[in-house]
Amino acid sequence: MSAAATATATRPAGSRRRIRRFLPPQHGAWAMLLLPYTVGVALVGPRWPQLPLLGAWLAGYLLSYYAFQAIKTRRPRRFAEQLLVYGLVAAPLAVVVLLARPAVLWYAPGYAALLAVNAGYAWRRRERALLNDLASVAQSCLLVFVLATIAGVPLAEVAPAFLALLLYLVGTVCYVKTMIRERGDAGYLRLSIGFHAVALLAAAWLDLLLAPVFLLLLIRAAALPGRGLRPARVGMIEIGCSLLVLAVVLIAF
Structure with missing residues (x-):
């Protein structure tokens, strides 16, 4: 194989590896993330803040995943790139939602407590514990109430x-x-x-x-x-x- 052909073959492989660095191998999580959102939007009707909320929700999940990986491994610098990218995406979108519907701030303590549960299990390297999974389920289901609050329902x-x-x-x-x-x-x-x-x-x-x-x-x-x-x-x-x-x-x- 020529040098040019080798370079062409390695570029897609390198790109795939880079993409995998930014996407967690948690395929089942996507249904848990999207199901409550879809139900909430369908029940309360479309509102424009739902779009930045979706972006903040998905980017926030990805940010939390790599944050917990940093906590688990005690190597935050290893995940600095992912934390920066998803933080820069999630933060402004969350601010847009908050400015549009300040009442969603009432949910912050609940999410903070549930994320603290996740962080605690990550620190102990027990993120597969049942209670940890249930905390994640509660975060997802609460999104139905967040969407209702955004819509004034x-x-x-x-x-x-x-x-x-x-x-x-x-x-x-x-x-x-x-x-x-x-x-x-x-x-x-x-x-x-x-x-x-x-x-x-x-x-x-x-x-x-x-x-x-x-x-x-x-x-x-x-x-x-x-x-x-x-x-x-x-x-x-x-x-x-x-x-x-x-x-x-x-x-x-």
């Missing part, structure tokens, strides 16, 4: 959707652990199935239209662990479940 109007998403995402955290990191752990399997059973009852109380979907989620939590599904297959199934939950929540509420 009473929180009570979106509270049922918030609860339905919270039930789904908490259940998904438990279920995915039984499929991957806690595979074969009977205690986690009982926790997952038990939570899904409670979630089914709670979802049916919120709206009977949710019952068939949460029954399907319960069946998936009970039947799929132990079948040796690869993580990619588990992820594809969850994408389908997320879309199903999205559709039914929008119909119900």
Whole structure:
């Protein structure tokens, strides 16, 4: 291979490596980030501050991921580039949202407390702990209330959707652990199935239209662990479940 051809071949590979440095390998997180946002926008109607909010939300997630990596490794300089880029993106967008709707500042203490939980687990290198994942779920679901505040919609109007998403995402955290990191752990399997059973009852109380979907989620939590599904297959199934939950929540509420 000529020198020119070698240089051409290495440039795309180098570009891919650089892109991977700025994108965390947390593919399942994107559904958790986008599902509450999509539901919130659909329920309250479009408002222009929702666009900078989306940018601040996604950039803020990426900023927090690399901040927690810096805390975990005790090597902040290693992630200085990512922290700078995502900080410069998230900060001005967040300021735009705040100037447009100052009331969103009321959510700052809640997010600060939840992020402190994440930081604490990162410091102890236990970011896969169940409580840490639940703190992340709470951050995502709270976005429904943030969107309602931006639109001037009473929180009570979106509270049922918030609860339905919270039930789904908490259940998904438990279920995915039984499929991957806690595979074969009977205690986690009982926790997952038990939570899904409670979630089914709670979802049916919120709206009977949710019952068939949460029954399907319960069946998936009970039947799929132990079948040796690869993580990619588990992820594809969850994408389908997320879309199903999205559709039914929008119909119900």
